[in-house]
Each structure stands twice: as C-alpha cells, then as structure tokens.
Amino acid sequence: MPKYVDHEGRRTEIVEATWRLIAERGIExxxxxxxxxxxxxxxxxxxxxxPDKNSIIRAAFEHVVAATNARVRERVGEATGLAALRAFCVEMAPLTELTKLEARVVLPFWQRALSDPDLERLHTDSVTLLRAHIVEFLQQARAEGTVRASTPDDVLADQLLAMLIGLQALALLDQDGTGEAAQLRMIDAFLDSLA
Known part of the structure; x- marks a missing residue:
C-alpha cells in the first residue's frame, strides 16, 4: 500500500524550517x-x-506576514480606536523573541524585493493592508473623540508605518538602545501626540 504524504503539511514544515533558518543564520x-x-x-x-529558493523565501515571508496578521487580530480583538491602534503597534513591534526572529526574515526580504518585481508586489500588498488597518483605527478614534490631530490620517498612517518598520531594524541592530521599554515609549509617545 502506498505511503500517504500530507503534501500541504510537508509544505508548511518546509516554510517553517526556512523562516527559522533565515532568522537564525541569514538569508544567504x-x-x-x-x-x-x-x-x-x-x-x-x-x-x-x-521550484527555487525565491519561491521558498516568498512563502517564508508570506508565513511571517500571515502569522503577524493573525496575532494582530487576536490582540486587537473587539478593541477600536486608539486601544486597537496600540494593540496593533505592540504586536507589530519586535518586542518578543518571536517577533525579533520574524524581523530577521523581513529585513533581508526587503533587500531581495528591491530587485524582484514579484517580491516587491508582495511587500507592497502587505504594507497596503497594514496602512488600511491603521487608517481604520484612526478613523474610529476620531469618531470616539480620542484623536484630534490636524494631520490627515493617511499621513499619520505613513508616519506610524515608518516608525514600526524602523523599529524592526533598530531592535535588531541596536538591542541595548532599542529594547522593549524604549520601543513601548516610542509607540506611546506617538499615540499620545494624536490627542
């Protein structure tokens, strides 16, 4: 009798092994x-x-994005407005060992995306989704009266994205100066400024 192989399960194992390998030893x-x-x-x-390394790297990045999005949904839960935005930021920031490992996958992916149109499109789609979540939370906060900043929501979303993306690099390259407490202070200072 032929042996049953769970191809989707095996594919998932490969993706998980790949993102861990990238995180621990580097993309090369x-x-x-x-x-x-x-x-x-x-x-x-x-x-x-x-078929090739690029397809595995793409799948590893998609895995990290999907895992992050699932954790964001869980952390945000029923929250809205600024509470939801803070929960979103805390989950996006590399505050835990897991999110630091994921940042070690995301950073080299960006470099590859610069020269690969398919990977660039994947990155753009991911950032577009993040931006949409931020704008939604900002609009809720304005309706709740907790955000009164005169800066348009799309600009605030880009500023926050730039900070969160920057935190991924800083937390990996300057672990002493950009630890958990420093990251949370930056997030809270930004959100406090919106009032």
Whole structure:
C-alpha cells in the first residue's frame, strides 16, 4: 500500500524550517541544501514543493506576514480606536523573541524585493493592508473623540508605518538602545501626540 504524504503539511514544515533558518543564520545561508538538511530530506525532494529558493523565501515571508496578521487580530480583538491602534503597534513591534526572529526574515526580504518585481508586489500588498488597518483605527478614534490631530490620517498612517518598520531594524541592530521599554515609549509617545 502506498505511503500517504500530507503534501500541504510537508509544505508548511518546509516554510517553517526556512523562516527559522533565515532568522537564525541569514538569508544567504538558507540554501536549498541547508533547508533540506534541516528537515532530513533529500535536496531534490524540495523541488517537488518549491521550484527555487525565491519561491521558498516568498512563502517564508508570506508565513511571517500571515502569522503577524493573525496575532494582530487576536490582540486587537473587539478593541477600536486608539486601544486597537496600540494593540496593533505592540504586536507589530519586535518586542518578543518571536517577533525579533520574524524581523530577521523581513529585513533581508526587503533587500531581495528591491530587485524582484514579484517580491516587491508582495511587500507592497502587505504594507497596503497594514496602512488600511491603521487608517481604520484612526478613523474610529476620531469618531470616539480620542484623536484630534490636524494631520490627515493617511499621513499619520505613513508616519506610524515608518516608525514600526524602523523599529524592526533598530531592535535588531541596536538591542541595548532599542529594547522593549524604549520601543513601548516610542509607540506611546506617538499615540499620545494624536490627542
């Protein structure tokens, strides 16, 4: 009787191993051979699931984005306005070991996206979704009367995105100066300024 293989489950295992490998050793070290070795599978077997390294990197980035979005939804819950925006920011910032590892996947992905139109489009779609969430929370906060800043919401959303993206680099490269407390102070200072 032929052995049943859960192809979708195996694909997920490959993606999880890849993003962990990128986070721990860097994107250049996440070769097809290294990925297959980390899973104790033949190098050629990887090609059944992913035709090349770029497709695995794309899947790893999509995995990190999906995991982050799921945590954001869970953390925000029923909150609206500024409370929802703060929960969103706290989940997006690299405050935990997990989110720092994810930042180590996101940073090198950006570099690859500069020269790959498909990866650039994936990044743009991801940022567009984040921006839409921020604008929605800002509009709720304005309706609730907790945001009174005269700056338009789309500009505030871009400022906040720039800060959150910057925190990913700072938290990895300046861990002493940009630890959890410093990141939370920046987030709170920005949100306080909106009143």
């Amino acid at each position: 070290e996440a070769t097809m051979r290294a990925i297959s070795e980390s899973l104790d599978m033949a190098n050629g077997a990887l090609k059944y699931y992913f």
